[in-house]
Amino acid sequence: MARLLAIDYGTKRTGLAITDELQIIASGLTTVNTNELVPFLKEYTKAEKVELFLIGEPKQMDNTASESEVHIQKFIAKLEKEIPEIPIKRVDERFTSKMAFQTMIDSGLKKSQRKNKALIDEISATLILQNYLYNK
Template sequence: MARILAIDYGTKRTGIAITDELQIIASGLTTVNTKEIFSFLKTYTSKEQVELFLVGEPKQMDNTASESEVFIAKFLSKLEKQFPNIPVKRVDERFTSKMAFQTMIDSGLKKNQRKNKALVDEISATLILQSYLYSK
């Protein structure tokens, strides 16, 4: 089996999470400068087999698209063009940043360490991926 790669897209940083080959465990991989996301994905997919891209779908409480969806739509268009053989699915990402921050607190990270926004993005991508795996 191939891996599933989850993307928590942001205008500055993008969190990346990945499954194991059996698609059982979701693990944070890294956070990438958004300007370098396609370079990172090309390198990663040349080394590892990826079966699916999961991209977070930010929504408002009333289920309408959030303001950042405009940027994500452009990213999705380019992603589908550059990786036509890897399907893309969207996953509701409401509350993932808050859950990621709570995860950092629960794991005992000090206040200084919790200010690391890159870590929040990576954990958010992991939560997106984990919710998808639970729903399968």
């Protein structure tokens, strides 16, 4: 089996999470500057076998698309062009940032550590991935 890679896309930073090869455990991978995201993914997928990209789908409470969806669609078009062999699936990401912040509190991180937005992005990607694994 190959890994699943979750992407919590942001206009500045993007959080990434990955499964093990058996697709049982979701772990934070890293946070990448968004302008370096596609080159990072190209290198990563050369080194590791990835079966599927899971990209967060931000929605409003009324189920309409979030303002950031325009940027995500541009990213998806570029990703499909650059790495066409790996399919993309969208995953609802509502509340993942709030859940990530709560996870940081629950794990005992100090207030100064909880201000690390890169860590929040990585945890959010992990939550997107865990949600997918749980519901697949």
